[in-house]
Amino acid sequence: MTKSFRIAFKVSIIAIAAIAAILIASIILWMIGADVSDTFYIIIFEPLTNMLHISEVLIRAVPLCIIALGISVAYRSGIINIGAEGQMAMGLLAFTGVALAFPDVPRPLLLPIALIAAMIGGGIWGFIPGILKAKLNVSELLSTVMLNYIAAQFYSLCLRTIYLDPAEQVYGTGTPQSMRLTENVWLGRITGRLHYGIIIALVLAVLIFILMWKTTMGFKMRASGSGARAARYGGISVGFYLALSMAISGAFAGLAGGVELAGVHRRAIEGITNNYGFSGVVVALFGGLHPFGIIPASFLFGLLIYGSTLAPSMVGVPANIVQVMQGIIIIVIVTAQMVLSNAYFQDRVWRKYQALRKKEV
Secondary structure (H helix, E strand, O other): OOHHHHHHOOOOOOOHHHHHHHHHHHHHHHHHHHHHHHHHHHHHHHHHHOHHHHHHHHHHHHHHHHHHHHHHHHHHHHOOOOHHHHHHHHHHHHHHHHHHHHOOHHHHHHHHHHHHHHHHHHHHHHHHHHHHHHHHOOOHHHHHHHHHHHHHHHHHHHHOOOOOOHHHHHEEEEEOOOOOOOHOOOOOEOOOOOOOOOHHHHHHHHHHHHHHHHOHHHHHHHHHHHHHHHHHHHHOOHHHHHHHHHHHHHHHHHHHHHHHHHHHHOOOOOOOOOOHHHHHHHHHHHHOOEEEEEEEEHHHHHHHHHHHHHHHHHHHHHHOOOHHHHHHHHHHHHHHHHHHHHHHHHHHHHHHHHHHHHHHH
C-alpha cells in the first residue's frame, strides 16, 4: 500500500463525510421550511463580513479552544472527559471567590492568582472522576455527567447566596449574579470585546503540543491511551496518568471559565458556560485531538455558534439549529474516524483499487 494511496484514502473519506454533513443539514433546514442557501450563508459567511463579527467569533472560539485542548489530553491518555461543563463552573466559582475576597490586590498579582485558582477548581473537579476510574474502574461517562449536575446546582446556589450582588438584595430584584468584579482581574481587550484570552489559548496550544509530543510524560500519557495493557507491561503507571490527564483536562476547563469571566462578562452570571464544555468535546474530535487542529476547529465552531445568533433575526431560523448541526457533525466525525481507523476496510479498498488498475492495463 503506497503512501499516496493512504493520503488519497483519508482525503476521500473526509470529503465524503463533509458532503454528507452538508446534505443532512440541508434536508433538516428544508424540512423546517428554511431557505437552505440563505441559512448557510448567514451562519457561515455573514460572521466574516466585518471585524466586529470576526471578533465575536474569536471571543467564542477562545473558551472552546482551551477546553478542547484539555479534552484532547484526557482522550489521548485513554479517558473521555465529558465533564468540562461542570469543571468550567467550578473554575468560575474559584475565580470569583478570589476576585471578591481580595479586590484591592494589584492587577499583576491578582489576575494570575485568580486564573490559577480557576485552574485548581476545575482541576480538582476533573481529578475526581480520574481517580475513580484509575482506582475503582468507575465509568468516566457516568461520573463526569453526575458531577456536571452537581457543579451546575452548586454554582447556581452560590450565585443566590454567598456570591449574590448586594445591590440585588437591597433592591429586592434577586437576579442571581455576583457584583461587578474588580478591574484588577479584568483581561485587557484588543479590539471591541475581543480580549487577550486569545493569546492565552494560542500559547496553551503550543504548550500542549510540547507536553504531549516532545516530553517523556506526554509519551507515557499517549502510550497509556493507545494500549493500557502494553503500557503496564512497559512499566508505565497507567492509573497515575489517567488521573493526571483528567486533572489537566479539568484545569483547562476551569481556566476557560476564568478567562471567559475576566475577558467578557466580568461578573459571575447564570448561563456563562454556554454549553462550551460539551461543544469542546466536538471541537477536540473535529481537530483530530491535536493542538494545531483544534485551533481552526475552535474558530469554525465559534463561527457556527455566533452565526446561529444571527440566523433568527436575519432568516427566521431557530437559534438551536446550530445544536442540530453540531449533532450531525459529531455523528459524521465519529463515523469517519471509525472508517479511517479500520485497517481491514482500507486494505479491501486498496485491493479493489489494484484490481481495477490491472483491468485497465
